[in-house]
Structures are given as C-alpha cells and as structure tokens.
Amino acid sequence: MRSLLICLAVILPSSLFAGGWAELQAPGLVLRFHDSDRASVGQLIDELSKGRQEVARHLGGGDGIGLTVYLTSSETAFREVTGGRIPHWGIGCAFPAERTIVLRKMPGQHEALLQTARHEISHILLYHLVSGRIPVWFNEGVAMWVAREWRLRQSAEVFYALFSGGLVPLDEIDEVLGFSSARANLAYTESLLAITYLIHLGGEEAVPRIVALLRKGDSFEQALQGTTGLSSTEFERHWKGYVSRRFSAGALMVTAQALWFYMTILVVAVYFGVRIRNRRRMREWETEDPVDSLPLNLRLKVSRREDHQL
Structure with a gap:
C-alpha cells in the first residue's frame, strides 16, 4: 500500500495552516496547492x-461531507506537510476526523494520484458515515475496491499464500500496522478479495447496504448477516473457499491478467528469437564467400568474368 490512513485523533501538522497555499474550490471540495502546481x-x-x-455513490451516502485536499509535489514537501509521520514511499494519507487528505504528486503518475485520492476519500466518508467500529478488512477493502486497486503481482501473492497455507485470518487484519511489509501487503489484498466476495454474494448493493445498516445502528456482525445471511465466521469460511477456487493453478491460467502475461512473454520470446536469428545470419555472412550468396545466374556471370580475366 502506498497510501495511509491516520485513524488516531491527531493534531494536523502546523505546516498545513502556514501561508503559501493557493486554493481552488468545488462543491464539497477544497484543493490547496502551491503556485508551482497552478497549471x-x-x-x-x-x-x-x-x-x-x-x-459516495458506491458507499450509498456521504455526498454532503466536505473535504480538503492538499497537493504536494516533492517528498520534502510531503514530509513537511504530514509532519514526517508517513514513510518515504507514501504518496497519500488521510486525516479522517479533520476531513483532510494530503497527496504527493509524482511525475508521470497522474492516474496513481487519482487512485490514491479515491482510496483516501473512501476512508474519510466511511469514518463520518459510520459511527461504530468496523473491521479493518472492510475499511481497507472498500477503499481498494472504489479505487480499483488490483495488480497481477497481488494474484501471485495470494497464490503463494494459498500454496503455503499462509492466508491471514480476516479478524487478524485489525493488527495490520504491526505486520511485516509482505504480510501487510497480503492482508490488504485479502481485504479487497473479501469485498469482492461480498459483492459476489450480494451484488454491488451489498456494500451500501452494510453501510446503511451500520448507520441505522446495527453492529457490523448484524449488518454482515443481514446482507449475506452469514455470520462473520461463516462468511470467512465461504470466502476462503472462494479464494481457493479463484486462485487455483488452473483458474489463474485463464484469467485476463494471465493472458496478458502470456502475450508479454510471447512478444519477448519473438523479439529475442529474431535477434538470435539475425546474429546467426550475420555470422554466416561474415564467414561465407560473397559470391556464394548470389543467385545462380549471377554466380555464373562472375565466374565467367573471372575466367576471362585470367
């Protein structure tokens, strides 16, 4: 994950309130930036x-929740604005209680910036829509779902975890901040897969339905059972079966992502095959008599001319 959620009741860094920020406004949104980014x-x-x-549409509410977004253009500026509390690889973070997002603009990474923004917006809207506690897997999974975060590498991570028996139980994902980097990445991927399975069971209305039940005062356990008919224990058991089927060796071989991978391998193989063939041909040309490579009628003419000269 390259974006982070600051869930604690923290005080925003004072640099956010310092001068030098220009501002644009849209309904429900304030964007603050430096003059160098004005264009x-x-x-x-x-x-x-x-x-x-x-x-907001995916969550079934929150369109009236205002946000402030700070745009930075360098690691130094990002660290200054976030008070140095975000790892160097971070490109976004959210302060949900303050409805504030900080983004780091990277050269050539505009789509990644928008993806990170959607992820952080989800965290803030969920925070204000749902007053009770929700599992981290649901919070992170929904954020990844609305941001459309999925990569072929994640398929490999899940496949390896299944092969080695190392899936992270969903309730343990609450402790993700204490995980190693590899285990944390797997936990986030599992969170997205849990939301994918939730939608598999109840359609895209499953997520806003759970949010609506939580807003009404149901516990997460009640909301999950009311939406899927499954307890959290049953949901996880069925989810593991779903993941096992989806990421079996046979299933992975026919996914769209796998097909793109095979096409890439084919293109690379053809490229190197052509290079090897051309190098072999060059070596043959260097060692053979130039006359031997000519068509027969031209070789005869050359031979006759040489005989005549003799």
Missing part, C-alpha cells in the same frame, strides 16, 4: 470532485 490543478479539482461523487 495542473484546474483539471485535477474536476477529477477529484468526480471521484468524490463516485465514491
């Missing part, structure tokens, strides 16, 4: 506003 923020605020509406 790109007009399009960005429109995209952020659209992303906010999209996330």
Whole structure:
C-alpha cells in the first residue's frame, strides 16, 4: 500500500495552516496547492470532485461531507506537510476526523494520484458515515475496491499464500500496522478479495447496504448477516473457499491478467528469437564467400568474368 490512513485523533501538522497555499474550490471540495502546481490543478479539482461523487455513490451516502485536499509535489514537501509521520514511499494519507487528505504528486503518475485520492476519500466518508467500529478488512477493502486497486503481482501473492497455507485470518487484519511489509501487503489484498466476495454474494448493493445498516445502528456482525445471511465466521469460511477456487493453478491460467502475461512473454520470446536469428545470419555472412550468396545466374556471370580475366 502506498497510501495511509491516520485513524488516531491527531493534531494536523502546523505546516498545513502556514501561508503559501493557493486554493481552488468545488462543491464539497477544497484543493490547496502551491503556485508551482497552478497549471495542473484546474483539471485535477474536476477529477477529484468526480471521484468524490463516485465514491459516495458506491458507499450509498456521504455526498454532503466536505473535504480538503492538499497537493504536494516533492517528498520534502510531503514530509513537511504530514509532519514526517508517513514513510518515504507514501504518496497519500488521510486525516479522517479533520476531513483532510494530503497527496504527493509524482511525475508521470497522474492516474496513481487519482487512485490514491479515491482510496483516501473512501476512508474519510466511511469514518463520518459510520459511527461504530468496523473491521479493518472492510475499511481497507472498500477503499481498494472504489479505487480499483488490483495488480497481477497481488494474484501471485495470494497464490503463494494459498500454496503455503499462509492466508491471514480476516479478524487478524485489525493488527495490520504491526505486520511485516509482505504480510501487510497480503492482508490488504485479502481485504479487497473479501469485498469482492461480498459483492459476489450480494451484488454491488451489498456494500451500501452494510453501510446503511451500520448507520441505522446495527453492529457490523448484524449488518454482515443481514446482507449475506452469514455470520462473520461463516462468511470467512465461504470466502476462503472462494479464494481457493479463484486462485487455483488452473483458474489463474485463464484469467485476463494471465493472458496478458502470456502475450508479454510471447512478444519477448519473438523479439529475442529474431535477434538470435539475425546474429546467426550475420555470422554466416561474415564467414561465407560473397559470391556464394548470389543467385545462380549471377554466380555464373562472375565466374565467367573471372575466367576471362585470367
């Protein structure tokens, strides 16, 4: 994960309130930036506003929750704004209680920036929509789902975990901040797969239905059972079966992502095959008599001319 959720009741870094920030506004959204980024923020605020509406639609509410987004353009600025509490690889974080997001703009990574923004928007909207505690797997899984975060590498991680018997139990994902990097990545991927399975059971309305039940005052256990007909224990057992089937060796061989992988391997193989053939041909040309490579009628003419010269 390259974005982080700051869930504690923290005080925002004082640098957020310092001068030097310019500002653009859209309904329910304030974008703050430095003058060096002014040329790109007009399009960005429109995209952020659209992303906010999209996330609210997926959650079934939250369109009236206002957000403030700070845009930084360097690791130094990002660390200064976040008080140095975010790892160097981080490109976004959310302060849900303050409805504030900090993003780090990376060269050539505009889509990743928007993806990170949707992820963080989900955290903030869920925080304000749902007053009770929700499992980390649901919080992170929903954020990854609305941000459309999935990579071929994650398939490999899950496949290896299944092969080695190392899936993280969903309730243990609550302790993800204490995990190693590899185990944390797996936990986040599992969170997304749990939401995928939830949608498999109840359609895309499953997530907003759970959110609605939580807003009504149900516990998460009640909301999950009311939506899927399964207790959390039953849900996890069925989910593990779903993951095992989806990431079996046979299933992975026919996924769209796998097909793209095979096509990439084929292109690389053809490329190197052509290079090897061309090198072999060059070596043959270097060792053979130039006359031998000519068509027969031309070789005869050359031979006759040489005989005549003799």
